[in-house]
Amino acid sequence: MNKKIEVFEVGPRDGFQSVKCTPPIATDLKLEVIDRIVAAGVRHMEYTSFVSPKAIPQLADAKEVTQAVLSKYPGLDLFALVPNLRGAQNAYELGLRRVCYVVSLSKSHNKANINRTHEQSLEAYREIRAAYPDLDIILDLATAFGCPFEGKYEDTSAAVKFLKDYVDAGMTTCCLCDTIGIADPRQVKELIGELKAAYPDLALMVHFHDTRGLGMVNTIAAMESGVTCVQSALGGLGGCPFAPGASGNLSTEDMIWMLNEMGYDTGVEFSKILEAAKFQVEKIPGNYSGHHIHIETPTPCKY
Numbered sequence: 486m487n488k489k490i491e492v493f494e495v496g497p498r499d500g501f502q503s504v505k506c507t508p509p510i511a512t513d514l515k516l517e518v519i520d521r522i523v524a525a526g527v528r529h530m531e532y533t534s535f536v537s538p539k540a541i542p543q544l545a546d547a548k549e550v551t552q553a554v555l556s557k558y559p560g561l562d563l564f565a566l567v568p569n570l571r572g573a574q575n576a577y578e579l580g581l582r583r584v585c586y587v588v589s590l591s592k593s594h595n596k597a598n599i600n601r602t603h604e605q606s607l608e609a610y611r612e613i614r615a616a617y618p619d620l621d622i623i624l625d626l627a628t629a630f631g632c633p634f635e636g637k638y639e640d641t642s643a644a645v646k647f648l649k650d651y652v653d654a655g656m657t658t659c660c661l662c663d664t665i666g667i668a669d670p671r672q673v674k675e676l677i678g679e680l681k682a683a684y685p686d687l688a689l690m691v692h693f694h695d696t697r698g699l700g701m702v703n704t705i706a707a708m709e710s711g712v713t714c715v716q717s718a719l720g721g722l723g724g725c726p727f728a729p730g731a732s733g734n735l736s737t738e739d740m741i742w743m744l745n746e747m748g749y750d751t752g753v754e755f756s757k758i759l760e761a762a763k764f765q766v767e768k769i770p771g772n773y774s775g776h777h778i779h780i781e782t783p784t785p786c787k788y
């Protein structure tokens with residue numbers, strides 16, 4: 486296995502989007518959490534979404550957050566989620582050159598999440614590529630392993646077939662998102678194996694939710710299949726607002742602990758990311774799956 490692993494934090498997008506509080510989380514507080522994540526050593530982050538504020542009120546301050554992070558952290562890999570051309574345009578006009586374009590493998594989740602058919606989503610992807618050729622676009626494939634409405638996919642070839650049009654349209658990176666935490670390690674290895682065989686030049690990332698505590702083993706399965714960029718959310722905060730029953734993400738601090746202990750070079754300092762998680766848990770109420778809630782900073786074990 487490659488010893489260098491890129492940790493891609495998604496909490497400020499995937500975590501914050503589902504927090505239910507009024508008034509919404511203050512922009513300054515979001516920025517403080519982001520500062521702490523960056524101070525711990527994280528270099529890759531999805532930090533907001535350019536979506537309808539009616540769909541996701543918690544991220545209505547995408548513009549302000551973008552302006553702040555772009556000026557503070559010009560050297561970081563900063564991404565915002567976009568669902569359509571309008572979102573890409575709003576991001577681009579602020580100077581952002583990296584976005585995650587979301588489409589669901591499941592037709593019903595694509596409809597529930599972004600109110601589009603598969604054909605409309607593909608068309609919008611092509612429009613964005615044509616309008617902004619210099620935009621770095623990760624394709625976030627939501628419900629890649631199963632869907633809240635259609636269940637778990639038995640047949641991994643559906644994802645392989647689905648992505649062909651996107652590869653033909655110029656996709657270079659795809660993130661396999663387990664939106665509801667339904668994946669298992671065998672399925673992860675099978676899907677990645679098939680995708681690598683079909684599209685050898687396609688870079689793959691993974692995004693697991695921790696519904697049944699399988700986020701870690703699924704991440705390891707992906708790494709054993711050659712993936713070197715893995716997503717997680719601070720505190721394990723999360724859940725998809727448009728996927729009933731979706732639980733938290735794999736927590737960044739737990740994942741960092743595992744990877745660092747295994748000798749991987751994550752570039753992230755465990756004690757600092759744990760502090761960031763504790764800060765967030767204290768300040769922002771929400772659905773947390775991280776184990777820091779129950780366990781104090783682990784001391785070295787002698788046994």
Ligand code: COA
Nearest residue numbers: 534535536537538540541568569571572587598599600627
């Ligand atoms: N940013 C901000 N506002 C947007 C927008 C964008 N990228 N795209 C559309 N809108 C606005 C429109 O202006 C319109 O506003 P109005 O009601 O004030 O006139 C409203 O959103 C609806 O626009 P429409 O094009 O008809 O979209 P829709 O109702 O079919 O919804 C999405 C489509 C994609 C905009 C909406 O479903 C969405 O934002 N989803 C976000 C999903 C998400 O983030 N899920 C979690 C992450 S996977």
Ligand code: ZN
Nearest residue numbers: 499664723734
């Ligand atoms: Zn997620």
